[in-house]
Amino acid sequence: MNEILEQSLLYDFYGELLTAHQKQIYEQFILEDLSLAEIAQTAGISRQGVHDIVKRCHKALRGYEEKLHLMEKFLAIKSKVYKIEELEDIQRIKKIANEIIEEL
Amino acid sequence: MNEILEQSLLYDFYGELLTAHQKQIYEQFILEDLSLAEIAQTAGISRQGVHDIVKRCHKALRGYEEKLHLMEKFLAIKSKVYKIEELEDIQRIKKIANEIIEEL
Numbered sequence: 758m759n760e761i762l763e764q765s766l767l768y769d770f771y772g773e774l775l776t777a778h779q780k781q782i783y784e785q786f787i788l789e790d791l792s793l794a795e796i797a798q799t800a801g802i803s804r805q806g807v808h809d810i811v812k813r814c815h816k817a818l819r820g821y822e823e824k825l826h827l828m829e830k831f832l833a834i835k836s837k838v839y840k841i842e843e844l845e846d847i848q849r850i851k852k853i854a855n856e857i858i859e860e861l
Numbered sequence: 862m863n864e865i866l867e868q869s870l871l872y873d874f875y876g877e878l879l880t881a882h883q884k885q886i887y888e889q890f891i892l893e894d895l896s897l898a899e900i901a902q903t904a905g906i907s908r909q910g911v912h913d914i915v916k917r918c919h920k921a922l923r924g925y926e927e928k929l930h931l932m933e934k935f936l937a938i939k940s941k942v943y944k945i946e947e948l949e950d951i952q953r954i955k956k957i958a959n960e961i962i963e964e965l
Contacts (some may be wrong), residue, residue, distance in 0.1 A: 770929070773928040824878060838958050838961045841945065841958045850951075
């Protein structure tokens with residue numbers, strides 16, 4: 758998975774655990790793709806300050822996933838549900854549904 | 862959902878975000894069903910101390926769910942996958958698979 762995609766997925770899952778200020782800065786960086794300099798200017802802090810916040814947010818979000826593995830679980834289930842969508846063989850569909858239930 | 866079930870589900874999802882000490886106390890209360898007095902004795906703290914820790918853990922776990930809603934999402938997906946397991950009509954199965962993907 759590329760890093761920006763991973764970061765925005767992690768943010769989708771655990772972003773609500775960041776503070777309002779962290780979210781504001783991190784969203785501009787990850788979702789709006791602004792540069793550190795641009796974010797620094799709007800937020801009225803230094804470029805280095807923005808850099809530190811982004812780094813801290815990234816580390817926190819990764820930390821949540823390392824502890825909870827919920828994103829990993831969701832993605833595994835999602836790929837199995839996509840398989841169900843493609844299949845026509847009802848026995849194979851039931852087998853996959855069973856696997857999902859065991860994972861949940 | 863009854864309260865003990867809800868608490869142990871929440872613990873399953875977010876328990877890893879508690880400290881080691883909190884986990885130890887909370888597990889004895891929720892999973893091993895020990896009384897506050899029993900836990901207090903083993904841990905060498907007061908009954909009131911155990912009560913406070915349990916209350917704080919419960920509040921923290923609920924707080925995570927209120928922010929992230931991941932347990933709610935998982936349970937909704939699980940009930941849909943159970944439906945897939947029961948159905949024989951492939952068109953209805955695909956419709957439900959689609960709904961799951963939209964929720965994920």
